[in-house]
Amino acid sequence: NAGVMQNPRHLVRRRGQEARLRCSPMKGHSHVYWYRQLPEEGLKFMVYLQKENIIDESGMPKERFSAEFPKEGPSILRIQQVVRGDSAAYFCASSPPTGPATYNEQFFGPGTRLTVL
């Protein structure tokens, strides 16, 4: 069973371009979380998605950032008109469907390191 996959692993963009980050969850996992890690900092929650639904986007910047998790295919984190401050490592984590009164571990992908020139 392959782990969480993210691509690309490294992405370089110039200011004003668009960045698309992809996350393929583990087989059987229907929950996806995106986190951002700025240099020298811990991971910060951005958004939580289930198939075709955004459950919690309280950590997403209001502008330029969007996320989706379609019925088929990977989850996509999209950053429009990137700025230098968007340079960071973006991690995706997936978990299986949550049962009542249980916690399901989040399995992390290797991350995508975005560099904005």
Place this chain on the structure above:
Amino acid sequence: AQTVTQSQPEMSVQEAETVTLSCTYDTSESDYYLFWYKQPPSRQMILVIRQEAYKQQNATENRFSVNFQKAAKSFSLKISDSQLGDAAMYFCAYSGQGGKLIFGQGTELSVKP
């Protein structure tokens, strides 16, 4: 809102010795989970240990154990018989209702041979 604080940006330990990393958190929830994650230079996030808040017994995983003080909202990680491969960033994390993880700022652990 929940917060997680790690007050030790860096720690150092001699190989084979024991080290304790500190973590405090703040929450008004009664049911939650606490975690320690390891992030080596590869940046892969690796779950080290997990503690359910309703359990009084401290979690243990081989050389890793926690000291969970619920009333004090403290959750420290003890690494026994430290090995060179333990050198990494360690993050304390909280998860309550909603499932998202809230991370502390991290503690960089170095292990001296």
